[in-house]
Amino acid sequence: MFPEIVYYIFGGVLSFLLALFSAYSLIEKKLRATVLSFVLLLVFGIGWIGGQYYFGYPPILQLILIAIVVIFGLLFFLPFSRQKIFDYGKTTEKVDERDTMFAREEYLSDTEKYDKYYAKHPELKTVDDRIRKLPPLLSPGSRYYDEFHSGLIQALFQTIGSLTTKVDGPVSSSRDEIDPVEMTEVIKKLTLHLGADEVGITKLNPMYVYSHVGRGPETWGKPIENNHKYAIVFTIEMDYGQVETAPRIGITEEAARQYLNASLISNALASAIREIGYPARAHISDSNYQIMLPPVAVEAGLGELGRFGYLISKKYGARVRLGGITTDLPLMPDKAIQFGVQSFCEICKKCSTNCPSGAILSNNRKAVRGINKWPLNVEKCLTYWRLIGTDCGLCMRVCPFSHPPTLLHNLVRVGINNSSFARHVSNFGDDLFYGKKLRGFSEE
Ligand code: SF4
Ligand code: SF4
Structure with a gap:
């Protein structure tokens, strides 16, 4: 039974989060994020849940996959590397x-x-x-x-x-x-x-x-x-x-x-x-x-x-x-x-x-x-x-902090606050799902 039931629970939770991300992206009218997260949901669902259902992965593989997800979550959310208190310094003169x-x-x-x-x-x-x-x-x-x-x-x-x-x-x-x-x-x-x-x-x-x-x-x-x-x-x-x-x-x-x-x-x-x-x-x-x-x-x-x-x-x-x-x-x-x-x-x-x-x-x-x-x-x-x-x-539009304060974006903000790993992953994810550069707004 174990680890199969835990394996399915992890699969269910991750699929739910991906589906939620896809739905939020649709509401936010972010086409690229909607399509990519939907494709990810399909690939993940087929690979994680479908694969286990039809082929039955060996328990050791199930445990390894669960461990990868757990380690990723810990690295993302635990406050291992919070931003050091940043000192803006002291103003030395007034602005006219x-x-x-x-x-x-x-x-x-x-x-x-x-x-x-x-x-x-x-x-x-x-x-x-x-x-x-x-x-x-x-x-x-x-x-x-x-x-x-x-x-x-x-x-x-x-x-x-x-x-x-x-x-x-x-x-x-x-x-x-x-x-x-x-x-x-x-x-x-x-x-x-x-x-x-x-x-x-x-x-x-x-x-x-x-x-x-x-x-x-x-x-x-x-x-x-x-x-x-x-x-x-x-x-x-x-x-x-x-x-x-x-x-x-x-x-x-x-x-x-x-x-x-x-x-x-x-x-x-x-x-x-x-x-x-x-x-x-x-x-x-x-x-x-x-x-x-x-x-x-x-x-x-x-x-x-x-x-x-x-x-x-x-x-x-x-x-x-x-x-x-x-x-x-x-x-x-x-x-x-x-x-x-x-x-x-x-x-x-x-x-x-x-x-x-x-x-x-x-x-x-x-x-x-x-x-x-x-x-x-x-x-x-x-x-x-x-x-x-x-x-x-x-x-303002492209800043990753401008996303609406929905559950998933708020979870990312918790990670950004807590961990250097999360900051790098979130930066990569923002470019991947929302694009690195908007086209068509040059100075000419
Ligand atoms: S010109 Fe640059 S700094 Fe000024 S509002 Fe546009 S993006 Fe921001
Ligand atoms: S560097 Fe990124 S997070 Fe910082 S203000 Fe610019 S867009 Fe926003």
Whole structure:
């Protein structure tokens, strides 16, 4: 009887997992993964179960096959080689928002900003002039321009723009004593209730507050004074199907939709906190950020920074937009988390392979203002955006952490967190089932 019954149980469980993978892939509209996993299911079913049923493998062979599966499972899941705690380093200087690419592209020639900025930064004038000559995002002349959807996205950003003057306001003069533990729970529940998908809290690191205003309704070049003690940061999941349209306009529409949601949540939350007597300011898109959301989100325990420079959240991977507020409301900070992203990014490099503009490094990290990271070539990235007329997002689409958080993808994430073997196998598997490189999105 033994090991035959165990052999059949293993065969049943593995067939079930393969069938599940095939079904998930079909739902996710991943044709290659659906076909490959279905073929694997057939081959495995015939070889493992059919072979035993018709020919009856000798017990020693059954035991060897069971042992191979067990050893594979142990190597994949047991925490033999977790990612070493990664030290991003400490920021040594603040970023001036006027130097960000989104601010620079707005400096039109023959304006005061243009003259002032390039008098100080002549080395950026040629590259920025070249970018500004390209059609602006969502405008006719770019590759993926679509009259209706481009107009809709512009309308969404105009709505966000109307919210940029409502990020701060008067603080109620009546203030109750607050228990930080209870208030943290209330704030987190409220943020999720308002529509966020994940929320974290951190002490605000002053190095992540921009030094000067570069965009938005406030005076350009004004020094930013934000001495709030805490930041509340949240993610909103971007729709998987929309992200799969990258680099076409669907992903840009989804980004705009979630930026609008993030703006509404941030403004409502900040307003609610001011009502109970504590200062609070929302930081919203288009562009009224005083803080750099990705590193603040990392410190708030929402995820890790990927090779492409933005946040990979534990649950939704790269498919998120961020929102945040800063406040003096007494709260309990979360701890930063790590779940294998740094080690996996060292092997994977899929975003770099697929980036049509060559903006993402495929080699080692560098120190950028004291932070250990893979620097993004923002000029190359924005040039590609303006050529195609959308915000591209191919790097988000191909990232293995962007798969939906289904049972099987979550099991892979457990392995990636725990074992170097799993990281290599998962990287190979992702290329095999989903392809290494998407074709047809070159810069030409
Ligand atoms: S958005 Fe596109 S161009 Fe920019 S880094 Fe990602 S893949 Fe490259
Ligand atoms: S695609 Fe790969 S290398 Fe790039 S961020 Fe995602 S996991 Fe890291």
